[in-house]
Amino acid sequence: MKTVRCSILGFGAVGQGVAEVLLMKKEYMKSIGLEILVVAVVDSKGAAVNPDGVDLADCLSRKRTKGTVGVEKLTAVEVIKSVDHELVIETTPTNIVTGGAGLQNMLAAFETGKDVITSNKGPLTLKYKELMEAAKNSGSKFRFEATVGGSMPVINLANEVLAGNRIKSIKGILNGTCNYILTRMLEERASYKDILAEAKELGIAESDPAYDVDGIDTACKLVILANAIFGLNVTYRDVEVTGITKITPDALEMAYERGHVIKLIGEVSRERIHVAPRLVPINHPLDVRGTLNVASIDTELAGEITVTGKGAGPIETASAILSDLVAIYANQ
């Protein structure tokens, strides 16, 4: 049995999802020779630390009742520097302007020789090359499948399962909120405004939806794919972006009558990275509905390989983190 000591930094929806998944999968992890010992959980207000393992069920209930997991006034960086562990699971909120706490956490983790698994797009969108170099210099593992498409595999699919295959382009629907809004506008012949209100009510759109509906979230995911799969060194500024706020029910209906749906498509190749509403033939592999995500990977040897799955959700995103964890530590 190998024991992996880890911290969970950020204890919002995804961080809590990770805690739940680790509780659920404890026996399974033992069956593949791994014991995952969470030695610290940190949110913006404080930390719970125990070198012998914090009680995750306690952390979840404390977060729900008190709004914080914190019993000690320690920041994430202080925990990284002072608590012995091998793995940082970084799930703080995405900040694409400064990189936020996530960037500091990842750099501190690499400085102290720790591996990092993250769902946080911000640091990868801004400082991909620096992070990869920091990880390399310290011999740290760094995995981030959860940053793109939630549980829908893209990065590890392209880089590992399709290894040896030159990827020509990847295009798809990488934002479930936009896909939900466009799907429902067509179904209900309703305005963008009305469906956005519905999506907010259902928790599918944020109270400030700009990050999703303006295409920024999709653009950030393309930046990560561009860097991680195509070996580029680009940032958000290299992406041409148009969102969905100008799309009318009339446009959707007219397209449908001509055999098409309108989807917010992100596409990345070595030549161009762009996000825009585009026509997709009905029943085309990219014509997926509701909050689903889809990515079509155009390969040199195998043609197009298309993958569809749930792009968001705490447990779904945590499952991508778990797969990264198993990939690093099982059979090591």
Place this chain on the structure above:
Amino acid sequence: MKTVRCSILGFGAVGQGVAEVLLMKKEYMKSIGLEILVVAVVDSKGAAVNPDGVDLADCLSRKRTKGTVGVEKLTAVEVIKSVDHELVIETTPTNIVTGGAGLQNMLAAFETGKDVITSNKGPLTLKYKELMEAAKNSGSKFRFEATVGGSMPVINLANEVLAGNRIKSIKGILNGTCNYILTRMLEERASYKDILAEAKELGIAESDPAYDVDGIDTACKLVILANAIFGLNVTYRDVEVTGITKITPDALEMAYERGHVIKLIGEVSRERIHVAPRLVPINHPLDVRGTLNVASIDTELAGEITVTGKGAGPIETASAILSDLVAIYANQ
């Protein structure tokens, strides 16, 4: 640079595809630190052997002009036992009654400590457990992504990219010939017999199509998924199988008017393994057309993840073999 010496056993469409892909990807392989030296190519009539590397372009042209690559009267097993190499690429034809040459080749490869990558379903369908044990005893690597879905990843996707996720079931379309016939019967309102004739003419169906249209090929693929992903120990006899030969254009049309297509669906779970024509709602992720394959993986944590791709073709199948090769030897 690490040199991997390998043999290609079986030099039909897939074996030739492997040779072509190795020629195409020579520079790429070097860029990831691998030199793949093919020291023997064997078909049913003879062998070409050179410890310093055979000329693959020569082999391909000799096969096309003379019908055999053979310049020496050596069998595959003799090559395995007498020629130094690390990897056997086994692409002889599938035989699900005896396991055919493939079974003997794989066992001989493991006995002599060689790794095996294969596209050959027969041995895996009949003797999965024995093969896994033989590989384990000799410390050999054994990979077979190409046996299911050609270039469409399923086995490595479920076992590696989705690691940690308990797979509840896999269902999909795993035979492109059947999918082509059913798609075309609906499009043309034509009989099974007429479209089968068309498919034979296009090289999509074999002259004896029973293996495909009776559902046997799909059943064999399910057996491999059952053993490799669900950890079962089953053979072809454990699968309930119905093929597509009784389906009429009327049935397809009636289903379509009610919003459905009829597809030959294979499904595997821990409880049941079966192949049968089933109704699929139009625009459902399993509603893929033509010769495409699709697999929907139902996971405990991430819901359904669906992958679509080309299920056959020599280069496509060879690309799955190449990915297995990179997975074994790169970064080792």
